[in-house]
Amino acid sequence: MIKNHDFAEVVEEYKRLIYYHIRKLNIIDRNGDFFAEGLYALWQAHDTYDENAGTLSSYINWKIHNALIDKIRKDNRTVEAEERFQDHVIHMQLYQVEDVVLDPYLWKSIRALLTDNQWKWIYYSIIHDFSVDQIAAREGVTRDAVKNWGRHARKRLENSSIFNRKALEKYSRA
Template sequence: MGKITFEEIFKENERRIHYHINRMNIRDPHSDFFQEGLCALWNAYDSYKPEKGTMGTYFNFMIRNRLIDLVRKETRVRKNDGETVSATSVLLTDGNHQKLGGLSASLPGKTQDIVLHDPTLWQKLKLNLTANQWTWVRCFIVEQMSISDIARQEKTTVDAVKGWARQTRRKLRDDRFRAKIGWEV
């Protein structure tokens, strides 16, 4: 008797992935979690040792833990995105502004002395980021577009845009980079 193929394993265990996604109340509109579960199933199939226990138990363990890891990662990314947006919005305004036809303008009064917009800083930032990283800053932070809208506009994948965001956030958190562009936060 030969080894069972992965295709057979997949047919028998596809519902197992869906079970764990549903059990953990994960919304998966783009099938990212299903794909992660599928990779976990493949890794479990590839590394399974019969003497260690039953195959089904091992599959459950691997799939569930990979989904938990992905949930934690997504939560961390969302938290970092929020912190980046908050820090960048401080650059744009001190809170005393109003929207006029899509442009920010300071409110009249004593706030006229406060610099609400520093084009030099934005220019330095643009010069020190890649084209894709700058696209993410402009679209996500300044224009407040969603990642999926940016991906559609730039004709790329959501994962690619998320990669630009990770690279940019890494740079923006680096003290040496911030000193290089003159951003003191």
């Protein structure tokens, strides 16, 4: 730590260096986040400087440069994560609109053909996209029981006039 320098003096002396690195790295610092990161790196360098390790100016230069690069990387990861999340939300909204059949007459017709357990399989597996394990846990039965419900529901629907075989092959994962 530098005992003979007040931090305010250090800031006045090195704030141009922060701006230099911001320009050198082609950073557009609209709200001052990068300058604040540079000040924090300057404070860390001021606080952790060891006089035996080298010159103060080279240490401060290194700390500021690396802090700004780290912030760029962190911001890029954040933007990428937000974009992936937005893509996922848009993707899910598209599939929800396409996959969920909003025809209540169709669902009533299907419900009338099936037993209670077979309807539970349709309701949880197809409408809400639950896994076999999730349905089994929710209903307090074994995985095999849930698979059996699905097998019998598909068979019953295949034999009905509501569906054709091709439409049911899409849901034959259990």
